Amino acid sequence: MSTDQDSRVRQKRNWDLSSESFEALLQWLNKDREEAGRRYEEIRRKLIRIFACRGCAESDLLADETINRVAGKVEELARHYEGDPALYFYGVANKIHLEQLKKVKPPPTTWETADLDDYEAEFDCLDRCMEKLPRDSRELVLKYYDHEESGKIQRRRMLADSLNIGLNALRIRAHRIRLALHECIIGCLEQEASGRLAN
Amino acid sequence: MQEHSEVVPVLRTWLLGLLSPAEGEALEQRLITDADAFEEIALVEQELIDQYLSGQLSEKERAGFESFFMNSEDRQRQFKIAKAFRSYVEREDPSGHRVQPVRQVEPRQSARQSATNIQATNQRYPVPVQTSFLATLNTYRIPVMAAVVVLSVSVSWIAYRSIRGTDGPALAVVLEPATHTREGGSALQQVNLPPNVRVLELHAKVPKRGSASYKATLVDADGNELVSSEMPRVDTSNSEADVIVVSVAVERLAAGQYQMNVDASYSGGPTESAASYRFVIVPAARS
Numbered sequence: 460m461s462t463d464q465d466s467r468v469r470q471k472r473n474w475d476l477s478s479e480s481f482e483a484l485l486q487w488l489n490k491d492r493e494e495a496g497r498r499y500e501e502i503r504r505k506l507i508r509i510f511a512c513r514g515c516a517e518s519d520l521l522a523d524e525t526i527n528r529v530a531g532k533v534e535e536l537a538r539h540y541e542g543d544p545a546l547y548f549y550g551v552a553n554k555i556h557l558e559q560l561k562k563v564k565p566p567p568t569t570w571e572t573a574d575l576d577d578y579e580a581e582f583d584c585l586d587r588c589m590e591k592l593p594r595d596s597r598e599l600v601l602k603y604y605d606h607e608e609s610g611k612i613q614r615r616r617m618l619a620d621s622l623n624i625g626l627n628a629l630r631i632r633a634h635r636i637r638l639a640l641h642e643c644i645i646g647c648l649e650q651e652a653s654g655r656l657a658n
Numbered sequence: 659m660q661e662h663s664e665v666v667p668v669l670r671t672w673l674l675g676l677l678s679p680a681e682g683e684a685l686e687q688r689l690i691t692d693a694d695a696f697e698e699i700a701l702v703e704q705e706l707i708d709q710y711l712s713g714q715l716s717e718k719e720r721a722g723f724e725s726f727f728m729n730s731e732d733r734q735r736q737f738k739i740a741k742a743f744r745s746y747v748e749r750e751d752p753s754g755h756r757v758q759p760v761r762q763v764e765p766r767q768s769a770r771q772s773a774t775n776i777q778a779t780n781q782r783y784p785v786p787v788q789t790s791f792l793a794t795l796n797t798y799r800i801p802v803m804a805a806v807v808v809l810s811v812s813v814s815w816i817a818y819r820s821i822r823g824t825d826g827p828a829l830a831v832v833l834e835p836a837t838h839t840r841e842g843g844s845a846l847q848q849v850n851l852p853p854n855v856r857v858l859e860l861h862a863k864v865p866k867r868g869s870a871s872y873k874a875t876l877v878d879a880d881g882n883e884l885v886s887s888e889m890p891r892v893d894t895s896n897s898e899a900d901v902i903v904v905s906v907a908v909e910r911l912a913a914g915q916y917q918m919n920v921d922a923s924y925s926g927g928p929t930e931s932a933a934s935y936r937f938v939i940v941p942a943a944r945s
Contacts, residue, residue, distance in 0.1 A: 502690070514730070576741075576871070578739070582746065589746065604747050606744060
């Protein structure tokens, strides 16, 4: 959970990456500026995910810190470094993570099954989001995630056959619909929360 | 995204915090350079949550899930959405046979209404079909006591009329824990199924058990399991009891005796029987 202090740290760190450093970083990533921008975003997104999967609470802050440090050495890197820049970012990220581990650890996020039992708001939003799905997507996701365990593999195989795709392609397709639903639910929950605040 | 099945087992282990540091570093290097492998993370995360909810993780995986994987607010939010999704799928297709979605009388009201709320809704929107009710069963305790216990169990019948004409309505029945007499007899609740009802929603109250999670199973008289729900919908709004909700397609319910069992378990603790409910399905005469 961000505090005011965190927010100030974040602002300072973002400011550390000056426009000159940022331009130099993009130039190192790719000569084509547009492609370099995509690459930058991709690396940042991956660093955030890796930090988060390691259990780091402020994963975006750590990713930004990684980028800042790499940007600080970018002139040297442009001259001497060979290989995929992403791997260099990764090495720096490891170093930052180790530094982080030496600091006082924040208490882990605790959870109780019961705390997560109240999903009424999520259910209502899901109900609305399902209505927005195209019919074929809705049917696919309901069939794919059918809760009945017995014969599940066989049913999925039949579903894949009926769509003329492989099982893994079906898995990915169902997952993408689920991701779209997830985004819709998050948006809906935020809308509900802001509506409550307005009232 | 291409097929990356070989990376999935390693990803699972990594996400659960069970991979060695060296293996973890090798995987992370791949993730940061391989876009397709990276995209698998979200998929595997979702599958882990689903498998946790359906009790498919091994003991070791479950421990990693609870102590490591869930140590993030984003994942906890994802977990709640997954539970809602699971309930939704169960409601839409409780039997594995396609049925039309059961619409609620009030579209914006939660599907996890408490029995009280359902009754209130029913009063506001009188449902002509479902005024019926309840049954009594006389249980005779054999020789010694020679007592005849007749117990009337009140049952609340509530039905929803579909807002959209083509959808079949659901019938919600509030079950009470099987009542045992001092003499050892028990009273069976009778459920009359009107012919137009397509989904039976069983609402089972159990005394509150703190942070317990529930598993509900519905078996017929021969012991065949009709429904097994690892994470049934739970209405916690009642201060004294949790209401466990299980839906089942009426077409799966022949006339006869059924038993719904609810087990409660605690994180990392034992599972115990919370209650069982026996009832008899009686199809209504068709007009």
